[in-house]
Amino acid sequence: MINYLKTRSKILMFSLPALALFFSCTDLEIEPTDSLLATNFEGIATAEEAASQVTSMYNSINGFIGDQANLYALSEVTTDEMLVPTRGSDWGDNGIWRQLHQHSWTPDHQYITTVWNQWNELQLVASEVLDSRSASSPDSRAAASFFRALAVYVILDNFGQVPIRDTEAPPLTDPEVLTGEDAIALIVSDLEAAISGLPATGPSGAENVNVSKAAARYLLAKTHLNRHIFNGSGSPDAADMARVITLVDEITADGYELEEGYFDIFRDTPDNETIWWINTQVGNRIWNGLHYNLVTPEQSGGWNGFSTLSEFYDLFEGPESNLENAGPRDERRGFVPLQGLPAGVDGTVDDNDDGIADGTNIGFGFLKGQQYGPTGAPLTERGGAPLVFSREFVSTVDGQPSLLDNDEITGIRVLKYHPSYGGFVSHEVFFRYSDAYLMKAEAMLRSGGDATAMVNDLRVLRDASPIATVTLDDLIDERGRELYIEFWRRNDLIRFGQYTRDWEFKDPAAIGNSDRELFPIPATQIILNPNLVQNPGY
Known part of the structure; x- marks a missing residue:
């Protein structure tokens, strides 16, 4: 023994x-x-x-x-939350990223x-x-x-x-x-x-x-x-x-609670939701998906890799466009600014001395469609075409859906930690109260209780509409909306029986194959x- x-x-x-x-x-x-x-x-x-x-x-x-x-x-x-297409020779890496998303x-x-x-x-x-x-x-x-x-x-x-x-x-x-x-x-x-x-x-x-x-x-x-x-x-x-x-x-009972201001939770400032944060730089969460031409003074630009599937973007309530003036939406989906903010915004700096807070032209959450520079000028990709992040991942060779031969603008990008507060701040949230809160809601639901009021309290706090009756399907979607890119999507999908379902670019042999769990x-x-x-x- x-x-x-x-x-x-x-x-x-x-x-x-x-x-x-x-x-x-x-x-x-x-x-x-x-x-x-x-x-x-x-x-x-x-x-x-x-x-x-x-x-x-x-x-x-x-x-x-x-x-x-x-x-x-x-x-x-x-998972359905993230993929890394190969763009020309960028992010090829002998297929190591594609294999993960495809379950191959x-x-x-x-x-x-x-x-x-x-x-x-x-x-x-x-x-x-x-x-x-x-x-x-x-x-x-x-x-x-x-x-x-x-x-x-x-x-x-x-x-x-x-x-x-x-x-x-x-x-x-x-x-x-x-x-x-x-x-x-x-x-x-x-x-x-x-x-x-x-x-x-x-x-x-x-x-x-x-x-x-x-x-x-x-x-x-x-x-x-x-x-x-x-x-x-x-x-x-x-x-x-x-x-x-x-x-x-x-x-x-220790004092943790849900808090307003979703993206403020991911700053290096005190909040009521963070149970445990890790003293590690958040640069990988910022730059791995941003385009090369989305620039701040401390970083020449992003690495233009990580993106999300359109089906995951569609889990969020709001208009098709994610521009800040497009209309009401789930706060957690974020927005794309039309220009930068004036210097002096809390937690930001203006290293360029141009009167604009560094990085505030870069959006929060899901970056989709046209992206804009500090003064509001539409940005372009390196070839001069408009920098418009698209839903689709298509090959530049034959125009068909593909994880190979993508150009610079395919895929909606995801940004929870923000460069305007520092591109390499050492403060990554790992355990968060809203996760625990949703775990309790799930435990109530799985033991025959009603989690509708709990889930709706969270949704209203995040500017989303209440749900009439919360089911397990609603709950896995809510966990996705609340906890994206926080390490838990695979674990959640397996527990809810969805990890082996079909999503874009998954290997057909892996669909329904529980061995991949x-x-x-x-x-x-x-x-x-x-x-x-x-x-x-x-």
């Missing part, structure tokens, strides 16, 4: 002194010969060293969450392998701090309990099986593998320990860069909400749904640990 409080993964890719190098480079090629431990682990010698390991876990999370590839790509680009990935996909390596590595470091032989303080143990639970959650969610080994076992011993209820039990045990030991913090801004009781309750609610997916039962248990409701009520175990790990079994379909 494994002692969960002193576990260690066999998939360690580097020795601990090399962790900083590992966490700073997400595109490393990992050699199978690096995967075995040289010596038995004997515990962390001092409380200071354990605290340093907790710091290293925070630093690693910064890279894991701030990246535009890896977990973000697996969570968003594999293979066991050697680089981002899948990196996610496995990164989050199992985090699990390893947390287990060392939690080992009974380590001189870890109660504070370090509480944080490590949270981080191990988070790592195991990510691995279970994406791969369905989690390799765990006893740290007192010989280093060449094959680790046992947890699936289903066994993995859930570890997550729940760690999160209960984290809730007991972490500080209670409300929506206090700067402090919420550290994990708290509210963050642990949020992740525990996620675990109970997805339990019937993780254990394969297919039907939510009433006790799990009741636990979700209780946990969210406890988060509410889990990613393949990297081939090298199957070789190293015979207790791992490749997931079906790979």
Whole structure:
């Protein structure tokens, strides 16, 4: 029987002194010969060293969450929310982005392998701090309990099986593998320990860069909400749904609440919704979809890749046009400005000294149609044609729908963090109260209650019309509108039975194929640990 409080993964890719190098480079090629431990682990010698390991876990999370590839790509680009077309030679990358959206990935996909390596590595470091032989303080143990639970959650969610080994076992011993209820039990045990030991913090801004009781309750609610997916039962248990409701009520009691001003939530300023933010630059969320000619003084322009499907844009209430003067709409859909704002707008600068706040000509939310410069002049793409972001993705070769040979303007762009407040500010929201709020609404609905009033309170706050009666179909759409590009779309679609449905450019072989609800175990790990079994379909 494994002692969960002193576990260690066999998939360690580097020795601990090399962790900083590992966490700073997400595109490393990992050699199978690096995967075995040289010596038995004997515990962390001092409380200071354990605290340093907790710091290293925070630093690693910064890279894991701030990246535009890896977990973000697996969570968003594999859904109806996001795709990355190849524009000429830009964003080709040997098809690595297209494979994700089309669900045609293979066991050697680089981002899948990196996610496995990164989050199992985090699990390893947390287990060392939690080992009974380590001189870890109660504070370090509480944080490590949270981080191990988070790592195991990510691995279970994406791969369905989690390799765990006893740290007192010989280093060449094959680790046992947890699936289903066994993995859930570890997550729940760690999160209960984290809730007991972490500080209670409300929506206090700067402090919420550290994990708290509210963050642990949020992740525990996620675990109970997805339990019937993780254990394969297919039907939510009433006790799990009741636990979700209780946990969210406890988060509410800490002072978190829904807040007006949707896009202000994603600024580096205090708000009432952010449960946990990550100290990582938000540049990847800003520039990966903006056109090269959408310019601010600190950045020559965007990278012109990430876009959304028109069917996702159509989930939002409002007129076809998203220009700011086109008419009322769901606040969360954002708008395209007709020109920049005068210098002096709160949180902005005017580095050009032209009297216009930098970047305020760039829209919020979904950028569709003609884009405008600071003075209101219509912008053009690099070839001189109007910069008009279109719904369609079509080949410049034959004019047919395609993810290949796109031009510079295909696809509606998505922007939640805004360059006018700083193009590389270190403040990315990861756990948010409105997600917890909608988790409670879902738990009520799945246990026979009526979530209509809850959902409508949120919709009215976001300038959307009330819904007569909220169904599960309404709820998954509402989660999409509220939480787009926040890491949860894949998880949500699987729980609502929609991840395998058809959407534009999906491989026909993947439609209705439940095997795609889990990613393949990297081939090298199957070789190293015979207790791992490749997931079906790979």
